[in-house]
Amino acid sequence: MAQGIIVYVTRTGNCRKLAELAAKETGFPVHEVQDLVNRKGLWGWLKAGFQASTGTASPIKEAELNLAEPDTIILVYPVWASSVCPPIRTWLRKHTKEIQNKKIGLITSNLGSPGERVRASFEREFYPLKAFTVIQERETETERLQKVRIFIENLLKN
Numbered sequence: 001m002a003q004g005i006i007v008y009v010t011r012t013g014n015c016r017k018l019a020e021l022a023a024k025e026t027g028f029p030v031h032e033v034q035d036l037v038n039r040k041g042l043w044g045w046l047k048a049g050f051q052a053s054t055g056t057a058s059p060i061k062e063a064e065l066n067l068a069e070p071d072t073i074i075l076v077y078p079v080w081a082s083s084v085c086p087p088i089r090t091w092l093r094k095h096t097k098e099i100q101n102k103k104i105g106l107i108t109s110n111l112g113s114p115g116e117r118v119r120a121s122f123e124r125e126f127y128p129l130k131a132f133t134v135i136q137e138r139e140t141e142t143e144r145l146q147k148v149r150i151f152i153e154n155l156l157k158n
């Protein structure tokens, strides 16, 4: 049976809910990567978009983590400027050696950016994804669950 971990970043809580939903469906533990940059207000928002689209890795805080055991990693993060959000970028760079050769899947939350663009921005910068899904905030619980289940099926199949 696959052993995995769910690594997430959130600014306003949507990705935490998605990470918890994926955890319920897989039994994998969740691991939060905290963004240490103040993202409040218009300036915080503009800085977030700028950092995302310019490939910036911003400071993070996380609990101690043993990545030797899991063979599968589910990343969950919000789309910022159709790009990888900076705290996850930092986390991926920090753990590059430990996560190479693992199966990686990505769940993103957004307001409507086309999924292909979001997936391409990740794969261009990091690794090929075994599974991907983009979930819009307006989607219902049923739609979310359905997407997460399809995602997990794709991620865990051989």
Ligand SMILES: Cc1cc2nc3c(=O)[nH]c(=O)nc-3n(C[C@H](O)[C@H](O)[C@H](O)COP(=O)(O)O)c2cc1C
Residues within 6 Å of the ligand: 009, 010, 011, 012, 013, 014, 015, 016, 045, 046, 048, 049, 077, 078, 079, 080, 081, 082, 083, 109, 110, 111, 112, 113, 137
């Ligand atoms: C700086 C910034 C840039 C964003 N850019 C996009 C975008 O390009 N496309 C999109 O669909 N949503 C965009 N969003 C919306 C978030 O992806 C969306 O609100 C997401 O669900 C937030 O997840 P969270 O609650 O886990 O932080 C952006 C949000 C922020 C703060």
